[in-house]
Amino acid sequence: MLEFSRRALLGTALAAPFARGAAAQEGPYILGSVFPQSGPNAEYGGVFTAGVQLALQHIEADKLLKRPIRYISEDSQALPQQGVIAMTKLVNIDKAHWTFAAFTAVSKAVAPIGDRAKTVMINGGAVGPDLSGLSPYFWNVIPLAHLETRALLPYLVGQGKKRFALVYVDDPLGDAILKELGEQLPKVGAELVGSFSIPRDAQQFGPVAARVRQVRPDAVYIASFGAQQSQIIKGLRNNGVSQQLCSYSAMNLASVGSLPEAEGMTFTVQKVDYAGGDALTRRFAEDFRRAHGKEPTVYNANYYNGCRLFGLLAHELEKTNTAVTGDSLKDTLHRLKKFPLVGGTGEFDAAGNMMAAIEVVQWKGGQLVKLA
Amino acid sequence: MIAYFSNLATLVAIFGILAVTLNFMVGFAGIFSVAHAVFFGLGAYAGAQIALTVTPNPFLACAVAAGIAGVLSLCLALPALRVRGEYFVAASLGLQMVALTLFSEVKSLTGGIGGLTNIPRPQVFDVEVGVLPLALLALGVLLWAIHAMANGSFGRTLKAIRDAESAAEALGKPVAVAKALAVAFACAGAGVAGALFALHMSFVNVESFTLDQSVLVMAMVIVGGTGTLFGPLVGAVLLLSLPSALSFLTFIPPTEVGSVQQIIYGLAMTLLMVFRPAGLLGDQNKGKSHA
Amino acid sequence: MLFVQLLLGGVQNGALYALTAAGFALIFGATKVFHVAHGSAFTLAGYVFLYGWTHNWNSLLSCLAAVLVAVAFGVGMERLVYRPIQRHEGSFFTVFVAAFGVSIVVQNLVGVFAGRGFASIDTPLSNASEVLPELFLADVFWVAILVALVMFVALTLFLSRTNAGVALRALAQNPDLLRAYGLSSSRLSMLAFALGSALVAPAAILSAMTTGLNEAVGNHVMLLSMASTIVGGVGSLRGAALAGLLLGVAESVVLVFLETQWASAASFLVLFGFILFKPSGMFGAAVAK
Numbered sequence: 001m002l003e004f005s006r007r008a009l010l011g012t013a014l015a016a017p018f019a020r021g022a023a024a025q026e027g028p029y030i031l032g033s034v035f036p037q038s039g040p041n042a043e044y045g046g047v048f049t050a051g052v053q054l055a056l057q058h059i060e061a062d063k064l065l066k067r068p069i070r071y072i073s074e075d076s077q078a079l080p081q082q083g084v085i086a087m088t089k090l091v092n093i094d095k096a097h098w099t100f101a102a103f104t105a106v107s108k109a110v111a112p113i114g115d116r117a118k119t120v121m122i123n124g125g126a127v128g129p130d131l132s133g134l135s136p137y138f139w140n141v142i143p144l145a146h147l148e149t150r151a152l153l154p155y156l157v158g159q160g161k162k163r164f165a166l167v168y169v170d171d172p173l174g175d176a177i178l179k180e181l182g183e184q185l186p187k188v189g190a191e192l193v194g195s196f197s198i199p200r201d202a203q204q205f206g207p208v209a210a211r212v213r214q215v216r217p218d219a220v221y222i223a224s225f226g227a228q229q230s231q232i233i234k235g236l237r238n239n240g241v242s243q244q245l246c247s248y249s250a251m252n253l254a255s256v257g258s259l260p261e262a263e264g265m266t267f268t269v270q271k272v273d274y275a276g277g278d279a280l281t282r283r284f285a286e287d288f289r290r291a292h293g294k295e296p297t298v299y300n301a302n303y304y305n306g307c308r309l310f311g312l313l314a315h316e317l318e319k320t321n322t323a324v325t326g327d328s329l330k331d332t333l334h335r336l337k338k339f340p341l342v343g344g345t346g347e348f349d350a351a352g353n354m355m356a357a358i359e360v361v362q363w364k365g366g367q368l369v370k371l372a
Numbered sequence: 373m374i375a376y377f378s379n380l381a382t383l384v385a386i387f388g389i390l391a392v393t394l395n396f397m398v399g400f401a402g403i404f405s406v407a408h409a410v411f412f413g414l415g416a417y418a419g420a421q422i423a424l425t426v427t428p429n430p431f432l433a434c435a436v437a438a439g440i441a442g443v444l445s446l447c448l449a450l451p452a453l454r455v456r457g458e459y460f461v462a463a464s465l466g467l468q469m470v471a472l473t474l475f476s477e478v479k480s481l482t483g484g485i486g487g488l489t490n491i492p493r494p495q496v497f498d499v500e501v502g503v504l505p506l507a508l509l510a511l512g513v514l515l516w517a518i519h520a521m522a523n524g525s526f527g528r529t530l531k532a533i534r535d536a537e538s539a540a541e542a543l544g545k546p547v548a549v550a551k552a553l554a555v556a557f558a559c560a561g562a563g564v565a566g567a568l569f570a571l572h573m574s575f576v577n578v579e580s581f582t583l584d585q586s587v588l589v590m591a592m593v594i595v596g597g598t599g600t601l602f603g604p605l606v607g608a609v610l611l612l613s614l615p616s617a618l619s620f621l622t623f624i625p626p627t628e629v630g631s632v633q634q635i636i637y638g639l640a641m642t643l644l645m646v647f648r649p650a651g652l653l654g655d656q657n658k659g660k661s662h663a
Numbered sequence: 664m665l666f667v668q669l670l671l672g673g674v675q676n677g678a679l680y681a682l683t684a685a686g687f688a689l690i691f692g693a694t695k696v697f698h699v700a701h702g703s704a705f706t707l708a709g710y711v712f713l714y715g716w717t718h719n720w721n722s723l724l725s726c727l728a729a730v731l732v733a734v735a736f737g738v739g740m741e742r743l744v745y746r747p748i749q750r751h752e753g754s755f756f757t758v759f760v761a762a763f764g765v766s767i768v769v770q771n772l773v774g775v776f777a778g779r780g781f782a783s784i785d786t787p788l789s790n791a792s793e794v795l796p797e798l799f800l801a802d803v804f805w806v807a808i809l810v811a812l813v814m815f816v817a818l819t820l821f822l823s824r825t826n827a828g829v830a831l832r833a834l835a836q837n838p839d840l841l842r843a844y845g846l847s848s849s850r851l852s853m854l855a856f857a858l859g860s861a862l863v864a865p866a867a868i869l870s871a872m873t874t875g876l877n878e879a880v881g882n883h884v885m886l887l888s889m890a891s892t893i894v895g896g897v898g899s900l901r902g903a904a905l906a907g908l909l910l911g912v913a914e915s916v917v918l919v920f921l922e923t924q925w926a927s928a929a930s931f932l933v934l935f936g937f938i939l940f941k942p943s944g945m946f947g948a949a950v951a952k
Contacts, residue, residue, distance in 0.1 A: 080575070105577075196922075198924060199924055201879070203875070210665055211923060238873070461756075465886060470928050591760060
């Protein structure tokens with residue numbers, strides 16, 4: 001309800017540059033991430049980091065690169081300002097070769113910094129459609145929301161859902177989804193009958209539920225992320241909203257699946273076949289299970305891919321003794337276009353977006369069930 | 373390393389401006405505002421918009437920011453003229469909360485939570501200048517102005533109002549005008565800090581202008597010592613270098629660093645108030661400060 | 664029907680705000696301490712109840728533990744923070760900053776030990792059903808109102824019928840007079856803190872069931888309690904409670920006219936308006952400048 005994160009101290013950006021120093025040309029490659037490691041979205045930070053770290057282990061085990069890699073994790077708290085501070089530090093002080101971003105609002109805020117410094121930024125978690133083409137150095141290894149809604153909406157309309165209500169978080173992701181639904185629903189013969197904006201730290205959803213019920217939707221689309229998703233689901237369900245709930249890939253969190261109120265929540269994720277896939281995918285899934293004792297999620301795979309992509313591109317550059325810079329990495333990406341990654345061959349378009357297949361899934365008894 | 377320190381120094385100078393201007397309100401006029409971040413924000417948005425749409429000239433950005441923050445400081449001056457003490461703190465809290473919602477929702481001007489990005493670097497006559505010298509210049513000018521006012525008749529009027537408002541009024545001091553001017557001056561200073569902050573970060577969004585930020589600035593003033601000229605600066609340096617000092621404690625798991633920082637920050641505030649209520653540079657023997 | 668639904672939803676939240684506001688007003692009225700860490704007592708009580716619930720304690724035991732922790736926190740604040748500061752005759756603002764520091768510490772400790780983010784209790788109590796066409800009410804609605812009423816009746820009886828209660832009210836009016844009669848104002852302040860903090864526990868428990876908790880939940884509680892105390896008129900418990908109810912209703916009913924994102928600003932606009940135009944509040948005596 002109130003913007004009240006208690007992170008007024010300018011946080012990690014001012015933290016310890018001392019042990020590090022600038023990277024010499026022949027020192028290690030510097031990879032940095034701007035993930036939420038604290039605050040209500042910290043669960044994502046852990047998931048994203050696990051993917052990056054597994055890829056780092058594999059790159060090292062395979063001796064893919066001549067130079068070592070140093071990985072620096074900065075905390076964005078999923079907030080743009082903290083993200084900007086962290087990114088400034090990674091780019092200007094640590095001289096990172098390659099960075100990882102997440103969250104639409106954070107990605108949009110840090111993109112100009114990476115762009116100015118010609119540092120590659122990889123997004124494997126945020127899905128705001130305007131993240132495409134943000135900068136020549138900003139690449140998405142995740143299908144963006146417009147691809148997700150275009151898979152989800154026809155499915156739900158096929159199930160007889162014609163009237164959609166949208167509960168969306170008041171930030172760039174929410175705004176993007178609002179725009180997307182407004183444009184896409186009429187095309188599939190449905191309509192957006194109401195949209196309800198909520199602040200990022202809102203907690204009371206009783207009144208919102210009352211407004212949602214009043215527009216008599218067939219389905220309610222929730223565009224939020226992190227801890228708030230669970231609160232919205234519970235708030236709506238507890239206050240008489242019994243309609244179909246639907247969303248995008250952010251619902252793919254263990255804490256959402258375990259919520260009894262989330263039963264029947266339908267959303268879209270990327271298609272990754274861990275068991276029947278290629279050797280790379282199986283190795284990723286097996287090592288992930290061994291390390292974490294649970295099934296990998298798509299987010300783990302995305303950031304694994306994002307990190308592996310650096311290994312593949314830098315390997316190419318090392319072969320020709322070319323310096324690893326933002327520009328040489330970019331040129332190599334556009335030259336090769338296709339890369340062996342988890343989930344199959346990843347192909348990038350001219351804007352730096354990786355294409356991927358999407359499937360519709362549902363939470364049922366705490367398990368993810370594939371619908372279409 | 374140099375980049376790191378110049379970044380830290382710029383932030384210290386900007387927050388120093390915030391702290392000394394707030395201290396002017398608190399220490400000299402007895403107006404305990406916890407809405408200083410609102411005016412910081414107004415200045416930041418104004419400065420950012422000037423730089424984005426008109427010209428990246430930092431002096432114009434600062435002037436417009438100071439003007440807007442100064443005029444809108446009336447929102448703070450009005451309750452300051454009506455009530456004192458706890459009531460005024462509550463009013464400023466209310467203002468802070470309402471302003472925060474406005475900052476988030478008036479997206480055409482503020483960009484909401486997404487903020488304003490890609491703010492150009494400051495330029496004077498087509499030459500790019502750093503924010504650090506500008507911020508130091510502004511800080512110096514403000515400190516000089518506060519010093520001059522504190523020892524002039526305006527400062528004496530304010531102190532008289534702070535210590536005994538009814539008596540000052542009975543003596544024919546222009547209480548309302550003096551209070552409103554003090555508030556306008558302090559808020560305009562916060563506006564300048566905001567414009568510099570926007571130019572320094574090349575990015576602003578609503579997160580920088582929360583109640584936490586207001587309390588942080590307030591803590592700088594209180595920790596350093598209210599009513600002293602340099603106390604707030606000491607507070608700003610201390611509270612801004614706390615995170616980097618803590619990062620030497622490498623045994624803290626990275627996911628807990630933020631929390632540990634906050635816990636130490638909170639504890640420091642409380643313990644200081646219990647054991648050194650007049651602040652680090654304040655006169656501990658002065659006894660009751662008047663509120 | 665939307666209006667009725669929002670009104671009743673507002674009443675449910677308002678009943679809880681009324682309890683926390685009465686606690687804040689009781690403490691502020693009797694001791695003149697602006698207890699900004701009041702929200703922390705709420706957070707702690709809520710999380711203790713949550714802990715008991717997830718560890719399958721008897722629910723009565725969990726409630727009792729929640730109340731005890733809230734009371735211990737309030738009394739601890741009085742003893743360890745407020746009294747030493749007041750001994751120096753520190754200004755009310757010193758108290759404000761010290762208490763704010765404590766609330767930051769509590770919020771982050773809860774985050775470290777209980778986990779960050781959303782936590783709630785799964786109970787059929789909070790599940791609404793359609794009582795009239797288009798009107799959904801959960802059992803917790805009645806529980807909230809009943810609890811609030813019982814607590815107020817008990818508090819009023821205590822303040823008017825017992826010696827300690829009368830002395831507490833006298834402390835609010837004139838501490839010097841009380842001292843002249845040989846009553847210990849120090850013991851009475853502790854009592855005020857204990858009672859005021861105990862009042863947040865039921866609200867915290869019910870919130871754990873309905874909206875859920877997070878480590879920062881106390882901030883909103885503190886701000887609303889403070890706002891209610893001023894809107895209601897300092898020194899009036901009844902005023903604070905009514906104002907709490909009013910702010911809860913305002914937050915909800917405002918959605919009849921406005922978009923959802925403006926809800927949180929509503930109560931603070933009410934507060935700001937009162938301070939500008941009627942600083943004495945609804946029931947308070949005139950405020951000296």
